[in-house]
Amino acid sequence: ILPEWCFQSLAISQSDLQEHYRQWQQQQSLVFSYCRYPFLLNAFAKRRLLSFDVELRTQVTTQEIWAKTVREGEASQVEARFQQLLTYRVRREHILSDFCGQIWWRIQNRPECLCLPLTVDFLGEQGIDAGGLRKECLHLVLRELYSTQFFSELEECPGLLWFQAGSMAPINSEA
Numbered sequence: 001i002l003p004e005w006c007f008q009s010l011a012i013s014q015s016d017l018q019e020h021y022r023q024w025q026q027q028q029s030l031v032f033s034y035c036r037y038p039f040l041l042n043a044f045a046k047r048r049l050l051s052f053d054v055e056l057r058t059q060v061t062t063q064e065i066w067a068k069t070v071r072e073g074e075a076s077q078v079e080a081r082f083q084q085l086l087t088y089r090v091r092r093e094h095i096l097s098d099f100c101g102q103i104w105w106r107i108q109n110r111p112e113c114l115c116l117p118l119t120v121d122f123l124g125e126q127g128i129d130a131g132g133l134r135k136e137c138l139h140l141v142l143r144e145l146y147s148t149q150f151f152s153e154l155e156e157c158p159g160l161l162w163f164q165a166g167s168m169a170p171i172n173s174e175a
Contacts, residue, residue, distance in 0.1 A: 013045035061115045087119045096144040
């Protein structure tokens, strides 16, 4: 049996695969695409394709949400309503309930919003989320989850955390 690297082509993997990906997505059977033969691509090329796929899906989802917001709202409030769908507004002192409450609302009302990049706004604080606020928010949420005994270490796999039995009671949303 030959190892997988025998089939992978460095020249193909380093080429611009975006057009091949578009053709493959459109299912054009008469047009050749390297994406139909994934064994030719190395892990780096596959990662690039996944990143490109995420970018395309994010663009399409953003456009769909924008169009839906325009159809549903008044012209003067469209931008504000659109930003409301994209941004998680949280209070530091109630980070877990605010964050989880907003995720739950999106799951129930606008699940397509979950495909978009996470943007965070800490209420009462100035800041523009260029990645740092998002990272801090997720860090605080995870720290809060760990401290609330939602997780415990598995005896059979040291270092691996899993949900604690009976710990998934609804999180109180404090206003």
